[in-house]
Amino acid sequence: MSVVAKNLIWGVKRRTIVSDVSLMVAPGETVGLIGPNGSGKSSLLRLLAGLKRPMSGQVEINGQDIAQVPRKALSRQVAFVQQSVATDTNVTVADVVRLGRTPHRSALAGWSEGDEAAVAHALDRVDMASRRKQAWQTLSGGERQRVHIARALAQTPQVMFLDEPTNHLDIHHQIEILRMVRDLDLTSVVALHDLNLAAMFCNRIVVLEAGAVRACGTPEEVLTQKTLREVFRVTAQIVGMPGADHPHIRFSPE
Amino acid sequence: MAYDTSEGGAARLVLFLCLSLIVLIFAVAAATAIGDYNIPLRTVFLSVTNEVGLTSAGIAPIEQSVVWNLRLSRALVAALAGAGLAICGAILQALLRNTLAEPFVLGVSAGASTGAVCVIVLGIGAGGLSLSLGAFGGAFAAFALVALLSNGATSGPNHTILAGVAASQLFNALTSYIVTTSGNAQQARDVMFWLLGSFGGVRWPDFQLLLGVVIACLAICIWMARSLDAFTFGDEDAAALGVPVARIRLVLFAVTALLTATIVSMVGAIGFVGLVVPHAARYLVGPLHMRLLPASAMIGAVFMVIADITSRLIATQQTVPIGVVTALVGVPFFAIILYRARPQT
Numbered sequence: 001m002s003v004v005a006k007n008l009i010w011g012v013k014r015r016t017i018v019s020d021v022s023l024m025v026a027p028g029e030t031v032g033l034i035g036p037n038g039s040g041k042s043s044l045l046r047l048l049a050g051l052k053r054p055m056s057g058q059v060e061i062n063g064q065d066i067a068q069v070p071r072k073a074l075s076r077q078v079a080f081v082q083q084s085v086a087t088d089t090n091v092t093v094a095d096v097v098r099l100g101r102t103p104h105r106s107a108l109a110g111w112s113e114g115d116e117a118a119v120a121h122a123l124d125r126v127d128m129a130s131r132r133k134q135a136w137q138t139l140s141g142g143e144r145q146r147v148h149i150a151r152a153l154a155q156t157p158q159v160m161f162l163d164e165p166t167n168h169l170d171i172h173h174q175i176e177i178l179r180m181v182r183d184l185d186l187t188s189v190v191a192l193h194d195l196n197l198a199a200m201f202c203n204r205i206v207v208l209e210a211g212a213v214r215a216c217g218t219p220e221e222v223l224t225q226k227t228l229r230e231v232f233r234v235t236a237q238i239v240g241m242p243g244a245d246h247p248h249i250r251f252s253p254e
Numbered sequence: 255m256a257y258d259t260s261e262g263g264a265a266r267l268v269l270f271l272c273l274s275l276i277v278l279i280f281a282v283a284a285a286t287a288i289g290d291y292n293i294p295l296r297t298v299f300l301s302v303t304n305e306v307g308l309t310s311a312g313i314a315p316i317e318q319s320v321v322w323n324l325r326l327s328r329a330l331v332a333a334l335a336g337a338g339l340a341i342c343g344a345i346l347q348a349l350l351r352n353t354l355a356e357p358f359v360l361g362v363s364a365g366a367s368t369g370a371v372c373v374i375v376l377g378i379g380a381g382g383l384s385l386s387l388g389a390f391g392g393a394f395a396a397f398a399l400v401a402l403l404s405n406g407a408t409s410g411p412n413h414t415i416l417a418g419v420a421a422s423q424l425f426n427a428l429t430s431y432i433v434t435t436s437g438n439a440q441q442a443r444d445v446m447f448w449l450l451g452s453f454g455g456v457r458w459p460d461f462q463l464l465l466g467v468v469i470a471c472l473a474i475c476i477w478m479a480r481s482l483d484a485f486t487f488g489d490e491d492a493a494a495l496g497v498p499v500a501r502i503r504l505v506l507f508a509v510t511a512l513l514t515a516t517i518v519s520m521v522g523a524i525g526f527v528g529l530v531v532p533h534a535a536r537y538l539v540g541p542l543h544m545r546l547l548p549a550s551a552m553i554g555a556v557f558m559v560i561a562d563i564t565s566r567l568i569a570t571q572q573t574v575p576i577g578v579v580t581a582l583v584g585v586p587f588f589a590i591i592l593y594r595a596r597p598q599t
């Protein structure tokens with residue numbers, strides 16, 4: 001499914017946080033969203049997922065204006081992994097992943113084999129199958145993150161928005177999760193801070209700066225010394241890697 | 255301890271509900287037998303079967319009348335009030351994601367009291383119906399105030415509790431103001447009834463009304479139980495899982511206001527039940543609302559009937575306010591739950 005944003009504007013009071021963002025994500029594409037803290041990545045993802053209403057502009061998923069789609073129907077197709085979540089409730093890992101089936105179940109329907117299969121498969125994908133019964137509260141930061149990704153997978157979405165999904169993850173799982181997102185047959189937009197991971201796993205990269213799209217294109221086009229200096233205020237060298245089709249960034253201490 | 259909620263859990267719930275139903279029946283029987291004047295259980299049983307038309311045993315009419323007209327209706331209203339308050343607590347704790355949330359803490363009970371007092375003292379309207387309407391109006395006013403103070407859904411859960419504290423202060427002050435400026439001694443005494451809570455004076459029509467309200471509200475809540483589960487990680491997360499957050503909140507807040515107002519207009523503002531019972535239920539059947547709500551209702555019912563019995567036993571000549579007893583019985587119980595539910599480190 002394609003995701004198209006047209007002239008999205010959103011803000012609070014006098015401050016514009018997302019200013020006139022348009023972007024187009026083709027079906028099956030993995031798009032990276034990068035930008036400094038506070039540049040509006042999370043806000044943009046919320047707008048794309050329909051969790052916030054834009055002040056103007058619209059989002060179309062599969063050609064349909066999401067403002068016209070009922071919340072439940074939208075959630076059967078679109079999953080959203082938040083930057084951080086917390087709860088005081090004493091739930092198990094399995095309970096949390098089961099929540100991913102919410103949009104697929106009617107109010108009183110029982111738990112079906114299909115539901116169970118989706119949950120088991122999702123837990124398997126993030127290496128958490130053996131922890132089904134563990135209390136969510138007792139998980140480590142990275143394990144929580146993986147459980148939330150599993151929950152999004154259990155939603156069996158066609159579009160996935162992930163807000164810094166590699167937070168807290170060890171390097172093996174950072175690569176595993178991003179590889180999985182790329183290889184799954186779904187359209188995804190991923191906010192990332194690690195530019196090398198973005199270069200490695202994204203088909204295209206969007207650079208946000210102060211709520212506006214600064215650059216958009218393939219990793220080679222976008223990750224230039226000039227952009228890195230101006231947007232991220234770092235000095236870096238872009239090195240081509242033999243045998244790899246993506247650029248590698250080497251940061252300098254200066 | 256966290257619960258696995260797979261299929262085994264459903265059998266566990268059924269077992270739990272059956273057991274608690276048996277306990278409830280015994281508690282109601284005890285509540286009917288015990289009083290200023292104790293009536294043997296056998297007489298209680300026969301009086302009930304006589305009234306229902308199953309038997310025609312020779313029972314002293316006075317005893318039969320006490321059992322049927324005074325004590326049984328009172329015990330059953332107590333059970334329903336306990337169930338209703340426990341449901342309200344479970345709902346509010348889920349929606350606001352705060353373990354302290356309940357109608358009493360959020361000022362809804364205080365609002366309902368103010369509404370009821372307006373009707374009694376200022377004489378707006380007359381009769382039982384307008385009293386309930388007054389309580390209902392007050393409960394809604396309190397909810398509206400809390401929503402306004404806590405700035406709708408955008409603020410954190412703690413903010414709502416603070417707004418609730420402010421609202422209950424305001425409404426309690428309003429109640430006191432109305433009573434002291436325009437009430438006479440008799441009215442002041444009547445009003446104490448709402449402020450402290452008592453099951454004296456409830457009769458069958460109260461039971462019928464409350465039964466209807468509790469069943470309807472419980473049905474709506476069960477219908478929305480799945481959505482309530484989705485609030486585990488907050489409103490925005492619930493929306494991401496396909497829950498129409500604004501609509502669910504509106505309906506469920508209205509349900510809690512209706513339940514609280516109905517209960518307050520009959521038996522006064524009773525605290526603590528809505529707070530402590532859902533915790534006990536969560537401990538016993540886990541956090542999923544499809545199980546938590548019926549379990550809370552049953553525990554709440556048993557708890558309130560026992561509290562009512564206790565209120566009659568601790569002081570024979572006087573009626574101890576039921577709110578005093580719920581706190582006295584509830585606090586040690588709550589301490590045990592807190593202790594056992596502490597995170598394993």
Ligand SMILES: Nc1ncnc2c1ncn2[C@@H]1O[C@H](COP(=O)(O)OP(=O)(O)OP(=O)(O)O)[C@@H](O)[C@H]1O
Nearest residue numbers: 012017035036037038039040041042043044083191
């Ligand atoms: N509801 C809100 N009210 C006020 N300001 C907000 C609100 N939501 C976001 N902001 C502001 O908008 C800006 C963008 O926030 P956003 O969370 O989208 O940034 P981000 O790019 O995801 O940052 P990070 O890399 O730190 O996650 C921030 O400066 C934030 O303070």
Ligand SMILES: [Mg+2]
Nearest residue numbers: 041042083163
């Ligand atoms: Mg962010």
